[in-house]
Amino acid sequence: DAKTTQPNSMESNEEEPVHLPCNHSTISGTDYIHWYRQLPSQGPEYVIHGLTSNVNNRMASLAIAEDRKSSTLILHRATLRDAAVYYCIEGNTGKLIFGQGTTLQVKP
Amino acid sequence: SQTIHQWPATLVQPVGSPLSLECTVEGTSNPNLYWYRQAAGRGLQLLFYSVGIGQISSEVPQNLSASRPQDRQFILSSKKLLLSDSGFYLCAWSPPHSGANVLTFGAGSRLTVL
Numbered sequence: 665d666a667k668t669t670q671p672n673s674m675e676s677n678e679e680e681p682v683h684l685p686c687n688h689s690t691i692s693g694t695d696y697i698h699w700y701r702q703l704p705s706q707g708p709e710y711v712i713h714g715l716t717s718n719v720n721n722r723m724a725s726l727a728i729a730e731d732r733k734s735s736t737l738i739l740h741r742a743t744l745r746d747a748a749v750y751y752c753i754e755g756n757t758g759k760l761i762f763g764q765g766t767t768l769q770v771k772p
Numbered sequence: 773s774q775t776i777h778q779w780p781a782t783l784v785q786p787v788g789s790p791l792s793l794e795c796t797v798e799g800t801s802n803p804n805l806y807w808y809r810q811a812a813g814r815g816l817q818l819l820f821y822s823v824g825i826g827q828i829s830s831e832v833p834q835n836l837s838a839s840r841p842q843d844r845q846f847i848l849s850s851k852k853l854l855l856s857d858s859g860f861y862l863c864a865w866s867p868p869h870s871g872a873n874v875l876t877f878g879a880g881s882r883l884t885v886l
Contacts (some may be wrong), residue, residue: 708875
C-alpha cells in the first residue's frame with residue numbers, strides 16, 4: 665500500500681500558484697520524496713524530488729517540512745497544460761509505490 | 773541520453789490468450805526495471821521490479837510473470853489472459869545504485885481483454 669496521503673482533487677485558476685500537499689508521516693530517514701505527474705493517456709513523468717532541503721527546478725518547487733512528515737509541491741504559475749494527476753511518493757532503492765494521487769484541474 | 777521503448781502500444785486480446793509485452797532501455801547499464809499496471813480510472817499498481825538479470829521481485833500474486841533475459845530488456849507475460857488483466861501497462865527504469873531512484877516511464881501499452 666502507498667505510504668503517502670494526498671487530497672483526491674484540487675482546482676486552480678490559470679496563472680495562479682498551486683500548492684499540492686502530501687503527508688508521509690512514516691517516512692524513514694533515508695527515503696526521498698518524489699513527485700510525478702500523469703497527463704491523460706500518458707505515462708507518469710518526473711517532476712521533482714528531495715530529501716531534506718527545499719528544491720527548485722524549471723517545473724516546480726518542493727517544500728519539505730522540517731520533520732519531513734509532509735511536503736508541498738508548488739507550481740508557481742499554473743497553466744492549462746499542468747492539469748494532470750500528481751503523485752507524491754516516498755522511497756529510495758527498489759520499489760516505489762504510487763498512491764491515488766491528486767487530480768489537479770486548472771480553470772482558464 | 774537514455775531512452776525507454778515499450779511495445780506494442782495497443783493490443784486487443786481474447787480471454788485465455790497469451791500475452792507478451794516488451795520493454796527495452798538504451799543508453800545505460802544495469803538499470804532497475806519496473807512493470808506497473810493502471811486499470812481504468814485507477815492509480816498505478818506495481819507488478820514487478822528487477823535490479824539485475826534474473827532478479828525479479830513480484831509485488832502482486834496474479835497470472836502474470838516477468839523476465840529479464842538481458843540487462844536492458846524486461847518482458848511481461850501471461851499464459852492465459854483474464855478480463856481483469858485489461859489496463860494500461862507501464863514500464864519504467866531508474867539508475868542503478870541511485871539513492872533517489874528517479875523513475876523514467878515508457879509510453880505505455882494499452883491492453884484490452886475481451
